[in-house]
Amino acid sequence: MTDPASRLQGRHLDAQETRPAAEREAAWLATLPRLVEQARGAPAMRESLQDVEAAAIHSRAALARLPVTRKPELLERQKGQRATDPFGGYSTIGWRALRGLAGARRVYQSPGPIYEPEGVTPDYWRIARALVAAGFEAGDLVHNSFSYHLTPGAWMMESGAQAIGCAVFPGGVGNTELQLQAMADLRPDAYCGTPSFLRILLEKAAEAGMALPSLKKALVSGEAFPPSLRDWLRDRGVEGYQAYATADVGLIAYETGAREGLVVDEGVLVEIVRPGTGDPVPEGEVGEVVVTVAHADYPLLRFGTGDLSAILPGPCPTGRSNVRIRGWMGRADQTAKVRGMFVHPSQVAEIVRRHAELMRARLVVSGEMANDRMTLRVEAATRPEGLADAVAHTVRDVTKLRADIELCAPGSLPNDGKVIEDARRYE
Numbered sequence: 001m002t003d004p005a006s007r008l009q010g011r012h013l014d015a016q017e018t019r020p021a022a023e024r025e026a027a028w029l030a031t032l033p034r035l036v037e038q039a040r041g042a043p044a045m046r047e048s049l050q051d052v053e054a055a056a057i058h059s060r061a062a063l064a065r066l067p068v069t070r071k072p073e074l075l076e077r078q079k080g081q082r083a084t085d086p087f088g089g090y091s092t093i094g095w096r097a098l099r100g101l102a103g104a105r106r107v108y109q110s111p112g113p114i115y116e117p118e119g120v121t122p123d124y125w126r127i128a129r130a131l132v133a134a135g136f137e138a139g140d141l142v143h144n145s146f147s148y149h150l151t152p153g154a155w156m157m158e159s160g161a162q163a164i165g166c167a168v169f170p171g172g173v174g175n176t177e178l179q180l181q182a183m184a185d186l187r188p189d190a191y192c193g194t195p196s197f198l199r200i201l202l203e204k205a206a207e208a209g210m211a212l213p214s215l216k217k218a219l220v221s222g223e224a225f226p227p228s229l230r231d232w233l234r235d236r237g238v239e240g241y242q243a244y245a246t247a248d249v250g251l252i253a254y255e256t257g258a259r260e261g262l263v264v265d266e267g268v269l270v271e272i273v274r275p276g277t278g279d280p281v282p283e284g285e286v287g288e289v290v291v292t293v294a295h296a297d298y299p300l301l302r303f304g305t306g307d308l309s310a311i312l313p314g315p316c317p318t319g320r321s322n323v324r325i326r327g328w329m330g331r332a333d334q335t336a337k338v339r340g341m342f343v344h345p346s347q348v349a350e351i352v353r354r355h356a357e358l359m360r361a362r363l364v365v366s367g368e369m370a371n372d373r374m375t376l377r378v379e380a381a382t383r384p385e386g387l388a389d390a391v392a393h394t395v396r397d398v399t400k401l402r403a404d405i406e407l408c409a410p411g412s413l414p415n416d417g418k419v420i421e422d423a424r425r426y427e
Helices: 004-008 021-039 043-048 071-080 128-133 153-163 176-186 195-207 227-235 345-353 387-399
Strands: 106-110 114-118 141-144 167-170 190-193 217-220 239-246 250-255 262-264 268-273 287-293 303-309 336-338 341-343 358-366 373-380 404-408 420-422
Touching: 071 114, 071 303, 128 153, 128 239, 128 250, 141 153, 141 176, 153 167, 176 195, 190 195, 195 217, 195 227, 195 239, 227 239, 250 268, 250 287, 336 358, 345 358, 345 373, 345 387, 373 387, 387 404
Parallel strands: 141 167, 141 190, 190 217, 217 239, 358 420, 373 404
Antiparallel strands: 106 114, 239 250, 250 262, 268 287, 287 303, 336 341, 358 373
16 A cells, blocks of 8 residues: 555645745845845834945844844734734735725735735745645645634635635534535545644544545644644545644645655744844754745735744755754743644733732743643732633633633742743653
């Protein structure tokens, strides 16, 4: 029997993936001056690049001298300009009431809240490349269980699937029984969504005695995908591959049949920098993933993802010649990704602000990956009846996630400045 991964070795979206690495690097360096000039079309980027001569940005070293834009900064600028520009000056597209702009197909709200635009370019987030690497083909039916509500996850996958000729069932999140019924009736070839929800679906199907023999492949994202869960899926006939993508810059890197790290997408330039700085680290050293995207609509140059990773040596055995990263290795800041959603320290502060009884809070994320649990430990000066339930409701309102609430005595939380503690096990 042929190993499913071996069938993917020679499948690529286009010739860009296998061009000589030196050719790719030269093309990127030649493009950098134009990207800097394009970025000045966005007011926020024009401000940060005001003293930069675009023509001088033609090397990695020159690029490394540009400032890094991180999500907290983007969020604060958006908050400060809500009345005039909900994108905080980072977008060159919008709608008539937004600086007379046009060109936005959709607008999304990610936790924070942070607003992101979507332009009209087909496969706007470049997800098709990751889907092909995972074995998706024209004519497949894809069961898409990312959220179609507020955030762009589902639309990212749908646009990529449609770009390679797939049909899509918009499953969204929740409604497990209805989604299983749809799978039994429609017999999808493939799945997109978080790996933890795919596991839930397969477990529920087994409990109900429901066979899903058509489902053979999956592209998962939004949370860690440990080898133990990958093997669990394989034992049930599903080959899962992971995509590393964000709502800000789209696809960053993707897994291939070689199962040796993640190959960087052709549409981004990745640097690994020392956390808290913009300084690139030596190859192999763990640091923050910083991304420059070749996109005039939302021209983020040196966008700090807050994710930790490292460059792997050598090319991918599948023939893809772009650099590879080790994958997600944690967060460079206290922001945590829980069940596919980012939770920010500012959100914890907002929860405390809404309840006069609360003094300090510490959000603890625990459990194994794909089985996350959140516990909000809060110091409470007084404990009126129903306080824990009220705080739990606020957590859901602010983060879109559920958490257990633990009321603590004043002064009992550690005095270490930590607002979010990631106590999960990464196996």
